[in-house]
Amino acid sequence: MYPGTEGLPPRVALLQLITASWVSHAVRTMAVLGVADHLADGPRTVGELAEATGTDAPTLARFMRALAALGLVAHDAAGRVGLTPLGEPLRAAVPGSLRSYALAIAAPSVERAWHDLPNALRTGEPSFPDVHGLGFWDYLAAHPEEGALFDAAMTGSAELRSGVLPAAVDLSAIGTLIDVGGGQGRMLAAALASAPGLRGVLADRSEVLPGAEAFLDAAGVRDRCDLVAVDFFESVPTGGDAYVLAHIVHDWPDEQAVAILRTCHQAMAPGARLWVVEQVIQPGDEYDRAKLLDMLMLVLFGAQERTADEYRSLLQAAGFGEVVIHPTDTPYSVIETVRH
Ligand SMILES: C[S@@+](CC[C@H](N)C(=O)[O-])C[C@H]1O[C@@H](n2cnc3c(N)ncnc32)[C@H](O)[C@@H]1O
Incomplete structure (x- = not known):
């Protein structure tokens, strides 16, 4: 059984499974914005963080609430946002950083292949080459930025x-x-x-x-x-x-x-x-x-x-x-x- 769903009524557990990708999108977006790095020196106000990440402050406040609900950041008594131990490996420059992994494994190019899973099950063939016109390794060679990200992702994992x-x-x-x-x-x-x-x-x-x-x-x-x-x-x-x-x-x-x-x-x-x-x-x-x-x-x-x-x-x-x-x-x- 998927961790965290044990003991829940089946419909409640099923809703968690259906919406599990929401979590992945939130974590990837935290990595895209570099939130963990912007919090590396300690808690900041949402306004400061919005300026650092180039985001809209009221919208970012809602995103911080979502990340806090996942345990990736936490609010202090003054309402500032700080990084938690769970969010720490999303910093770029820490040993064993998982930031590149979040960016590469939840990348839109990979997500598009996931969306074709039903077809992969029908054919037994991978969906990535159908979606992108290239096999995965050739795709990485043709897109050096994504290739470098994937290599760094593997190092992190x-x-x-x-x-x-x-x-x-x-x-x-x-x-x-x-x-x-x-x-x-x-x-x-x-x-x-x-x-x-x-x-x-x-x-x-x-x-x-x-x-x-x-x-x-x-x-x-x-x-x-x-x-x-x-x-x-x-x-x-x-x-x-x-x-x-x-x-x-x-x-x-x-x-x-x-x-x-x-x-x-x-x-x-x-x-x-x-x-x-x-x-x-x-x-x-x-x-x-x-x-x-x-x-x-x-x-x-x-x-x-x-x-x-x-x-x-x-x-x-x-x-x-x-x-x-x-x-x-x-x-x-x-x-x-x-x-x-
Ligand atoms: C999933 S990664 C694993 C990397 C590493 N061994 C690790 O444990 O993280 C797969 C590796 O296979 C390499 N690879 C893929 N096709 C290859 C080929 N035809 N010849 C040599 N290496 C290849 C990729 O460049 C990549 O580094």
Whole structure:
């Protein structure tokens, strides 16, 4: 059951589900206006905030009331508006900021694909290419501002999965870790920080690498890291003791997912490890955000979230053998296999 609806009369709970996108619109608009950054130095009057955000003060006062109802801001006794701990990660310049995530995942281009979910269910095909005339990755390449926002969004959301490798596997035995589709390198940076003897290779689309270089530099690990432009359907770097695919396989339908895994298999030497970091769908009807993420994967890519057995089948189809799944105390698991 959707969190917060337990125990409510069915019609009341249903109204909450029907209108859940209102919340998303409000959070995205808070990010668009940069409200959290304008409140970073402490509470301000609505008038001050309206001037800073270029908005109409009486209308903004109503918006602040809505945001306060969601717990993202709070009014003090003098009526000024301040940021709450829930609103804090919507600041742009805090570690693990989710501002880019709010802007990119709730972007109008993505929303338009969601609106076509009924059609995606009829056809089993993604709606994003129909709506925009381009597949998602080509669209990002053609719209560099949205592309940069998406990369930053992944870095923000990668905060949650960044620590899973050091927590779940032994990095001390690894000389070189190759992060395939590593984005800006948030996960690689965490792995390098946790294992001083480790070297890293970040392999991603060429458009992503300048942002990755800046990120790895700022994280203080650039000197232990190479950056390589790849198309992971063609090739990935050889020479890794371990390869990680974090939040990659779920972006692709089975055929392409197997193709990416095969490219890795071909590049890997016998004994090299592969770590697939994903949310593994559990059996049963429990609420799991990944079951809704699954629908986003459908509309964007015609792709899907998967169960443990589905990940095993993909890996076996790509030539890998035994699979061990390491759950973590995050929503992510490390799905481990070895190249024989
Ligand atoms: C959902 S993001 C995941 C990024 C990162 N691993 C993380 O955990 O946040 C998917 C990544 O796959 C990369 N990608 C998409 N198509 C690719 C391709 N054909 N070759 C290499 N990388 C690709 C994207 O640029 C993006 O960085």
